[in-house]
Amino acid sequence: MSDKHVLDALSAYIDGEAAHPDRIERHLRRCPECARRHMELLKLSSHLGAMNVPEVPPEFLTRVMAHAREAEMLPARRFWLPASPGWVAALALIVVGLALLYGARPNGSTPATTSREQVAVVRDTTLYLDDEAVVDAMAKLMDEGVDLTYVAPDASGDWLPEDNFITYDEMVVSLAEEIEDEGGDPYLGGDTNVYGLIDGMGSSEAAVLGSLLTDYMGEG
Amino acid sequence: MEAKADEWMPQLDDWELVARAQAGDENAFAMLVRRYQVPVIHFCQRMTGSAEDAEDVAQEAFVRLHRHLKRLKPQARFSTVLFGIARNLTLNYLRDMKRRGRGQSRPLETCPLPDAEGRRPDVEARMGEIERLLEEGIARLSPAHREVLVLREIQGLDYDAIATVLKCRKGTVKSRLARAREQLRQRLVSLGGEEI
Numbered sequence: 001m002s003d004k005h006v007l008d009a010l011s012a013y014i015d016g017e018a019a020h021p022d023r024i025e026r027h028l029r030r031c032p033e034c035a036r037r038h039m040e041l042l043k044l045s046s047h048l049g050a051m052n053v054p055e056v057p058p059e060f061l062t063r064v065m066a067h068a069r070e071a072e073m074l075p076a077r078r079f080w081l082p083a084s085p086g087w088v089a090a091l092a093l094i095v096v097g098l099a100l101l102y103g104a105r106p107n108g109s110t111p112a113t114t115s116r117e118q119v120a121v122v123r124d125t126t127l128y129l130d131d132e133a134v135v136d137a138m139a140k141l142m143d144e145g146v147d148l149t150y151v152a153p154d155a156s157g158d159w160l161p162e163d164n165f166i167t168y169d170e171m172v173v174s175l176a177e178e179i180e181d182e183g184g185d186p187y188l189g190g191d192t193n194v195y196g197l198i199d200g201m202g203s204s205e206a207a208v209l210g211s212l213l214t215d216y217m218g219e220g
Numbered sequence: 221m222e223a224k225a226d227e228w229m230p231q232l233d234d235w236e237l238v239a240r241a242q243a244g245d246e247n248a249f250a251m252l253v254r255r256y257q258v259p260v261i262h263f264c265q266r267m268t269g270s271a272e273d274a275e276d277v278a279q280e281a282f283v284r285l286h287r288h289l290k291r292l293k294p295q296a297r298f299s300t301v302l303f304g305i306a307r308n309l310t311l312n313y314l315r316d317m318k319r320r321g322r323g324q325s326r327p328l329e330t331c332p333l334p335d336a337e338g339r340r341p342d343v344e345a346r347m348g349e350i351e352r353l354l355e356e357g358i359a360r361l362s363p364a365h366r367e368v369l370v371l372r373e374i375q376g377l378d379y380d381a382i383a384t385v386l387k388c389r390k391g392t393v394k395s396r397l398a399r400a401r402e403q404l405r406q407r408l409v410s411l412g413g414e415e416i
Contacts (some may be wrong), residue, residue, distance in 0.1 A: 007399075007402050011394070012397075047351075056261055060257055061254060062285075067283045068249070077221055085410040
């Protein structure tokens with residue numbers, strides 16, 4: 001068993017989430033190194049659980065209720081993505097990353113064969129200016145059997161099946177993990193971090209992704 | 221106005237309170253806020269590293285919850301919906317901080333000790349030191365690792381609930397959590413907490 005698998009198994013074991021706890025128990029009885037790690041994890045968990053809980057100021061509830069009432073008075077927020085070239089390009093980059101991730105994953109729920117359609121669909125949604133138009137257009141496409149993935153800045157796509165929906169932030173996290181797996185530091189790398197990739201558009205990584213995008217979209 | 225409601229509302233589960241709030245019952249919504257204000261602020265604190273900003277982010281999470289009440293359906297545990305909103309807001313906060321050049325989360329500015337009555341001074345000092353090291357270690361984790369660790373270890377959510385909050389697979393939760401714990405353990409050692 002690799003080091004990573006041991007850590008995964010022990011971590012899940014202390015949470016009561018291990019697939020085969022009996023096997024792990026047997027292993028712990030005969031492996032002092034894993035038994036030591038197991039104890040360390042338990043101690044760490046115990047200390048984390050005992051961390052201080054914040055004191056909530058009494059006026060917090062009043063503030064929340066006042067702001068909630070105030071927000072209710074405002075007209076309903078229109079969900080929109082500005083159709084500026086920067087935003088469209090940034091979103092398209094996210095889609096490319098998504099397609100690459102899912103395409104490279106053997107058990108990915110989104111078949112790579114539909115990725116071109118996905119890109120077209122998601123790009124088009126940037127041109128709509130409100131929730132309902134996006135919902136209608138995407139529901140129609142799904143009825144037609146298009147297996148699309150919707151990228152949104154928040155949970156506004158929760159009407160979609162879970163496998164067809166991903167938030168902007170989740171995409172950032174996924175990209176970060178990809179970078180990390182390749183030995184980079186996604187959050188500390190200046191222009192090469194995930195935000196640099198998506199927002200900066202000037203880094204070499206963004207240029208590579210841009211090139212991939214061009215090929216991917218069949219526009220090159 | 222809320223005191224009378226408190227007598228019976230604690231008996232209602234979260235989704236029953238949501239249903240009442242959807243029908244316009246402000247007391248029911250206030251009860252939800254009371255029920256979750258500590259865990260949500262705590263989550264936001266650990267994610268942002270700022271006690272003050274955490275309150276603002278948590279407040280916004282509840283306001284957004286209120287705003288989207290009509291769309292809520294009792295399909296999952298209510299806490300996963302609320303933590304999902306809070307989580308998106310904290311990630312937005314971290315992104316904004318990053319853009320402004322204020323870098324990553326930092327250890328909390330203030331760290332009051334819990335009720336220390338009857339505790340030996342040396343034990344108290346040691347616990348304070350451990351908490352400081354943990355805060356520093358958590359603050360240095362990436363947001364992806366920090367959030368999964370906080371949701372599990374501090375909020376006590378199980379893997380299914382965390383996967384719902386993060387909109388990812390359970391296997392991802394498992395591996396990300398293992399990595400977060402290992403990184404935290406290593407950070408603690410490097411920060412001088414070898415004997416933790």
